[in-house]
Amino acid sequence: MRLKLSPGEQIIAAGRPHARSLWKPLVLAGITGALAGYALGWLGRDTLPGQLAEFSPYLQPAVVALAVLLLARYTVPPVLRWLAGRIILTDRRLIQRQGVLMRREHEIALAAIYQLEIRQSVTDRMQRSGTLILDLGHGRIMQYPAVPEVHRFRSMVVSAIGQLPLTAMFDGVDMETDGEYDYEGRDDD
Numbered sequence: 151m152r153l154k155l156s157p158g159e160q161i162i163a164a165g166r167p168h169a170r171s172l173w174k175p176l177v178l179a180g181i182t183g184a185l186a187g188y189a190l191g192w193l194g195r196d197t198l199p200g201q202l203a204e205f206s207p208y209l210q211p212a213v214v215a216l217a218v219l220l221l222a223r224y225t226v227p228p229v230l231r232w233l234a235g236r237i238i239l240t241d242r243r244l245i246q247r248q249g250v251l252m253r254r255e256h257e258i259a260l261a262a263i264y265q266l267e268i269r270q271s272v273t274d275r276m277q278r279s280g281t282l283i284l285d286l287g288h289g290r291i292m293q294y295p296a297v298p299e300v301h302r303f304r305s306m307v308v309s310a311i312g313q314l315p316l317t318a319m320f321d322g323v324d325m326e327t328d329g330e331y332d333y334e335g336r337d338d339d
Contacts, residue, residue: 153238153245163239163306167296168279172232175225182225186217237294239303241310244284246294260311262286268300282307 155161190213193206202209227250236247244258264287270280280300284292297303 155240156242159243160241161238162241162310163237163303165237165298166232167235167237168277168298169232170273170277170279171296172229175228179221179225182217182220186213189213237297237303239306239310241313244294244307256292258284258286258292260307261314263307263311266304266307268304270300274300 153161190210193202193210193213198206230250231248234248234250234253236245238245238247241260243260244263246256248254263284265285267283267285268280269283274280277298278300279296279298282294282297282300282304284294286292
């Protein structure tokens, strides 16, 4: 399903979380494939010991089935979660989408953001990713983990907040006037 934008709203940036969360499933997939290939090669030898040669036609599909089950359980779900995750910045809001079967979407109006903070570990800095922490006031904190190019994304969010009309930031008080405000009728001479 496509993102529904308000009239005049534009997407500034859209992307997936950083791919660093995929290293464990990919390593597990490589190890599983290597072990399954070795086991199939060993079971396919002509010089198998006695009874093992009799069960070889049953053991080979069992090795393949075990490898497929391991891959389906431990590698496919994290990859699907990563593929389904999105971080979208429009000129009015910040949207985070997560989940494959059970979808979760969280929207924050840019006008509601009081402060932005970046948290990075050493490996995050090497990968130029990190966690973007949004302070929404009144003790409400929202975290966007694994944001790629986190410093650049933060500057885009700050720029988008700066482009908001002042009326959106100050509860409807019209700040874009000619500067001629009548302070309790003092200009009525």
